[in-house]
Amino acid sequence: MRRFLSDPLSRAWLALLALSLAGALLTLVPVPQALIGAGVLILALVKARLILSRYLELGESPPWMRGIGTVLTGFVLLLLALSLL
Amino acid sequence: MSERSLIDELPGELMMWVLILSELLVFGAGLVALLAVRLTDPSGFAEAQDHLYRTGAALNTVVLVTSGYLAACALHWCRSGRRARARWALLLAAGLGALFLVIKGAEYAGKAAQGISYDTHPFFMFYYLLTGFHAAHVLAGVAILLLVAWRDAPRNIEAGAQFWHMVDLVWVLLYPVVYLAG
Numbered sequence: 535m536r537r538f539l540s541d542p543l544s545r546a547w548l549a550l551l552a553l554s555l556a557g558a559l560l561t562l563v564p565v566p567q568a569l570i571g572a573g574v575l576i577l578a579l580v581k582a583r584l585i586l587s588r589y590l591e592l593g594e595s596p597p598w599m600r601g602i603g604t605v606l607t608g609f610v611l612l613l614l615a616l617s618l619l
Numbered sequence: 620m621s622e623r624s625l626i627d628e629l630p631g632e633l634m635m636w637v638l639i640l641s642e643l644l645v646f647g648a649g650l651v652a653l654l655a656v657r658l659t660d661p662s663g664f665a666e667a668q669d670h671l672y673r674t675g676a677a678l679n680t681v682v683l684v685t686s687g688y689l690a691a692c693a694l695h696w697c698r699s700g701r702r703a704r705a706r707w708a709l710l711l712a713a714g715l716g717a718l719f720l721v722i723k724g725a726e727y728a729g730k731a732a733q734g735i736s737y738d739t740h741p742f743f744m745f746y747y748l749l750t751g752f753h754a755a756h757v758l759a760g761v762a763i764l765l766l767v768a769w770r771d772a773p774r775n776i777e778a779g780a781q782f783w784h785m786v787d788l789v790w791v792l793l794y795p796v797v798y799l800a801g
Contacts, residue, residue, distance in 0.1 A: 543695065547688035551681060558677040561799055567665070571800030581684075581791040589691045589784040590639075591630035598629055602640075609647055610792075616654035617800045 546588035553581050571617040579610040631781050632774075639785040642756070646749065646789045650796045653745040660741070667742035668798070670735060672726045676798045679722050680790065683757075686715035687787040690764065690780040697776045705776065709768035712783065716761040723754050749793055753786070760786045 538544050557577045561570055583603055587593035592602060629636055657664040693708035730736075730743075737747045760783045767779035 543688065543691050547684065550684040550688075554677065554680045554684065557680075557795065557799070558673075561673070571795075574795040574799045578791050578795045582788055585684075585687065585784055585788045585791065589687050589787065590781060594630055595628040597625060613650060613654060613796060613800075616651065616658070617796075619658055 542588060546584050550581055550584055553577050553584075568618050572614055575610055575614050575617065579607060582606055582610075631777050635778055635781045639781065639788075642785055642789060643792075646753070646793060649745065649749050649752075650793065653742075653749070653796060654800075656741055656745070663740060664742045667740040667746075670730070670733065671746070671798050672729055673798050675722050675726050676794055679719050680794055682715050682719045682722070683787050683790050686712045686719070687784050689715070690783045694773070694776050694780045697771060697773050702771060706768045706771055709764050709771075709776070709779070713761045713764040713768070716757055716764065716783075719757055720754060720761070723750065723757075746797055749797060753789055753793060756786045756789070 539548075557574045560573045560577070563570070583606065586602060586606070587599055592599045626633060689708045689712040693705040693712065696702075696708060697705035735743060737744045763779045763782050767775045
């Protein structure tokens with residue numbers, strides 16, 4: 535179990551499961567729909583960065599991770615702005 | 620001694636990254652278009668979105684990220700010489716991909732039973748276009764995973780796993796916009 539938890543891939547998978555659960559639970563919270571939309575998009579950004587970094591191994595190349603991560607963050611901010619209008 | 624260029628630092632094949640970024644641009648444009656058209660009829664889009672099977676989509680997220688984990692493990696095991704383990708992981712990843720399609724099929728069947736089609740509301744045109752195109756990628760990804768489980772050279776598995784992670788990446792961005800953010 536300790537070996538499983540010390541593996542970065544396994545930790546990424548567990549984090550993705552936890553973030554997916556958090557996104558699903560967030561939709562059940564009685565808050566304005568705009569806040570739910572913002573919350574799930576931010577969680578999606580974190581999940582996408584995890585997939586890029588761990589699954590696609592971009593974390594091993596910090597300049598590429600920074601570059602693609604920045605474009606991705608900009609894209610999610612655009613989606614966020616459109617969903618809040 | 621030659622210096623490594625920035626291109627050399629990219630994990631895997633350069634062409635796979637060209638494909639990944641191209642696909643992200645295509646799906647990204649679709650998601651932006653959905654949210655832009657939604658501005659013309661926010662209440663209609665929200666009402667249409669309420670007809671979606673959110674539990675199934677959430678379950679499919681778990682299925683896909685778990686499948687991606689298995690594909691990533693397969694590459695790791697293949698690199699360390701554990702071929703049989705890598706092959707099993709790829710087969711399981713493909714199996715979960717097939718499960719994703721079964722759940723998606725049930726979702727589409729549910730919509731058809733309710734009389735909902737692409738022309739019911741503009742939202743559903745985007746819904747069928749984006750999720751259908753993604754499902755086509757899942758289908759292709761399952762075939763690729765099975766192919767690289769058979770032809771299991773590390774380079775093949777790396778390319779196959781990268782394609783599969785792209786499918787995963789598109790879903791984690793598509794799911795909140797199409798199913799949740801209304």
